[in-house]
Structure formats: structure tokens, C-alpha cells
Amino acid sequence: MSSNHYFKHEGPWSDAGDPLMCTDTGDWRTKRPVVDKEKCIFCGFCAIYCPIQVMEMQSDTHFEANLDFCKGCGICAKECPKGAITMISEGEFVS
């Protein structure tokens, strides 16, 4: 996402190429979506409904959340037609 000059007319003062701000939204999460690869039918509903668009395609077989930014809202788990996603408390992953 570095050089983003969409317009031919971008002025010389443009900062469109500057790095974007980014918040560590993964840190907000209290529950994490865990995908059951066996149950997933690769329909993509979790991906289109995820507000942050972080349900990423994994080698044409299943989807998985990018945990760096997933806010843990649970929409993907709720919308999955196969119930392949379970929201699991982050506490479970603390070692």
C-alpha cells in the first residue's frame, strides 16, 4: 500500500504515498474465531460479512481470520451456514 496515486492530477504536495496509520485492533479481542477446516465448505460468507475484511482465503480450501486485526465481533461465526466457526475465549490461548 505504498504508492497510491489514483489520479493523474495528484498535486506535488500529495501525501498519498505516505504509510497509513494502523491500530492494533487485534488487541481489543476477548474471543477469537476458530475455523473447523473440515466443516468449512469454502462459501466465503464469513469473508464478505466481516466488517474489517480480515477473513482471509487459505489455499482455496478454507478461510481463516487474520488475528492481528480481528476485533472478535463474532459476525463470521454467526453468519457461517455450516457452523464451522467457534468463538473461543482468548484466555484459553494464554500459556
Next chain:
Amino acid sequence: MAEKKQARLTKVLDYLKHDDPFSKGVAFCPGCGLELLLRFIPRVLGNDIVITGTPSCSAPVLLGQNNQSWHTLSYFGTLMTGAAANATGLARYYRKAGIDNTVVCFNGDGTANDIGFGNLSGAAERNEPFIYICYDNEGYMNTGIQKSGTTPFGATTTTTPYGSVHKGKNLRRMNLGLKMAMNKIPYTATATLSDLEDLARKLLKAKEAKERGFCFLHVFAPCPTGWGADPANTIEICRRAVKTNYFPLWEAENGRIRMTKTVKKPKPVSTYTELMKKFNHMTEADIKILQDDVEYEYCLLGGLSVLEAECQLPVSAKDQGEAS
């Protein structure tokens, strides 16, 4: 095996032709409908759009902070009172300069229906060549969840609380979409996040129609924080809003209304209200008022769509002159 699986991928993905111009970590609440809508628009319309908008929940992200931004789109921040007037200036400038791009005036319901309605109305009358998108979270969310003109009957907000005197909003909501369609602008539509294919088609249609003038999209976008809803239910709330006819999906070309989704057996509106704390306190009699209101508005819409199909459209409305 992999190929067989691929065939089932939802068609919505075909509409997402462009990159997401937003940074991954932006400060919207978890489950915010606005975030999904905002990321969706440039992925469908392309990144060569210019967005203008006002102070609202969308502004902290669209405007950026200090010298840095959260996205790579062009954005012009305006006052709540002049959103559509500013978009008018931009759209006319681009047209005069021969630059082919799309101006999207993106605002909350507080701006569109209340504070900035005057100039929205003016832009519609003058048939200015841009797309106005109102994301409707039924209140002034950014300033602490105050009621707006589109807040429905009974809903609690910080200015329509529930207590011994007040029982939530005691006024009916206004129908912004219908109000705009009545101006016979080239394109008006309602949309929501449970029906993303419908939304994508309407966005693309608006992009085309803006060559002929003003386009207005009214998008129902739940706010889990302000409505007291489980963030996981954002899409389900949209779905039920459609299934109860609380938020019917339609479009209107030059004011001619056509339903884009008809619900065969509408569910009672209580199946929608039960998902949010803002309606928690409502008695059966209160729900009945809301139900009647929903049915009345739907009936009106249905009547209009039938009537308008029968009526001859005046020539002047068919091809409105270009904004001068």
C-alpha cells in the same frame, strides 16, 4: 476436491474487484455496520472516487489524524450544514475540468435527514452529478447516541431515555429514502448489509446514473454500541429489518419505485426489536404502534410502485437537464 469447493464461493466476491484502500486496524467499534459499508464501497466502485463527509462516526477514520490517514482515498471533510453543497462544488469542478471520477457524499442520518437536509434537498433539486450515500444508524452516534429524525418510535437514546416520565422516543421516524425518491432524481435506492449483492448492484447503478444527475442511497447500517446489540448480530439485524418490512429494499429511477426484494410473509416487527436493548422496555401496545407504522409505510411504498408503473411519466422528468 479443491475445485469442487471453489464453485460454491458467494457471488458477492465477484463484485469486490478493487483493493481495500483502508488500513486494517481502524477505530470503529467491533461489529460496526458502518465499517463494513465503508470498506465495501471503494471495493465495488473503485478507488478513484472522492469522498466528502461531515463530523460523524465515519469522520475520525475518513479524515485521519494530525498528518496521517487511515486510507488512501481522497477525502474532503466538510461541515454538517454544508455536506451536499461542498460535494456540488467538487462534482462541478471535476466535470468542468473534464476529469472523469465519482464524487461520493458520505454521511450519517443526522447530517442527511436533519442538520444537512437543506442543502441535500437543494442538490437534489438542481440534479447535481454526484452520489449521496446516507448510512443510517438511526441517531447521532458520534456525539453520544442522541436521537435523530430517523430514530424509530420507542427507541431509547441519550435524549429519549426510558424512565418514569419518558418511554423512549415518542415520535415516529421519518422516511428519508421516500422523501428523496419523490424528487424524481435519476436514482434513489435503499440497501442494507445483509443483502450485499443488492447493495453492490445499486452502487454500480448509481455510478452510472450520476452521469445523468443526482443519486441517493439510503443504507441501513446497525450500530451495536448505540443500539445495545450483540456485535455478532449486526448482519442478522439487517436481515430481520428486511424480513419484517421495517427496512424494505427498493430502488427508484426518475422517481419510479420498484421493489428489489419482496418479502412473501413478513415477520412481526417484534422479531426485529428483540435483538436490541434500545427497544427492551417496549410494551405490546408500543410494539403495535411501531408495527402499524411499518405496515403503513410499506403499504404506501407498494401503492406508489403500482401507481407509478401505471402513470405516464412527464417528459421533463425523463431527461432532466444537466446541472448548469
